[in-house]
Amino acid sequence: MTSPETELKALMLASQAGDAAAHRALLERLSRHLRAYYKRKLASFGKGATEAEDLVQEALLAIHIQRHSYDPAEPLTPWVHAIARYKLIDFLRRSRTSRADVPIDEADDIMAHDDHVAAENSYDIRRLIGRLPKNMQYAIGAVKLEGLSIAEAAQKYQLSEPTIKVSIHRGLKALADMIAKEVKA
Secondary structure (H helix, E strand, C coil): CCCHHHHHHHHHHHHHCCCHHHHHHHHHHHHHHHHHHHHHHHHCCCCCHHHHHHHHHHHHHHHHHHHHHCCCCCCHHHHHHHHHHHHHHHHHHHCCCCHHHCCHHHHHHHHHCCCCCCHHHHHHHHHHHCCCCHHHHHHHHHHHHCCCCHHHHHHHHCCCHHHHHHHHHHHHHHHHHHHHHHHHC
16 A cells, blocks of 8 residues: 555656646645645635635646655655745735734744746746636736735736636636646646
8 A cells, every 4th residue: 555645746746847747636636635724724814715715726837846856865845834834924924914813833934935936937828828718817916916906807807806816716716727727638
């Protein structure tokens, strides 16, 4: 019997070698683990399944984009956990969650996290976002890339807050689908 680490690592290595089926399987398996992780973490902040699902999509997108940076000599799960944790910290910062609400072991990370993103990854993200409908582009760009709150994005683009939330959720799902299709090709 193989461990989840062994199975996930094998899928990642096959994914890095260009196996589209392995990449899809990896993202599907990781999505289950990430969903449970985010639901558990966000519950302590009074956040729900919608926010957890958004974070799952963001983390999967980051894993897809950064998979070339994974070192096969190292275990996979700590690498994935680091990405998931930084996405959570970014979300807490964007949602303006009070530092008093952050568990003490993660409070320093919120202040220390480096937001630098490589230019090539930024280009890939913007290229994919450019293929989305305008409302999704506006919502994801404003909230996920510029760091605006839902209310600020709604005001900036003269859209309702629910429209911004739905556009982000659907847009992240569409981005994940686009990535899966590109991997197949």
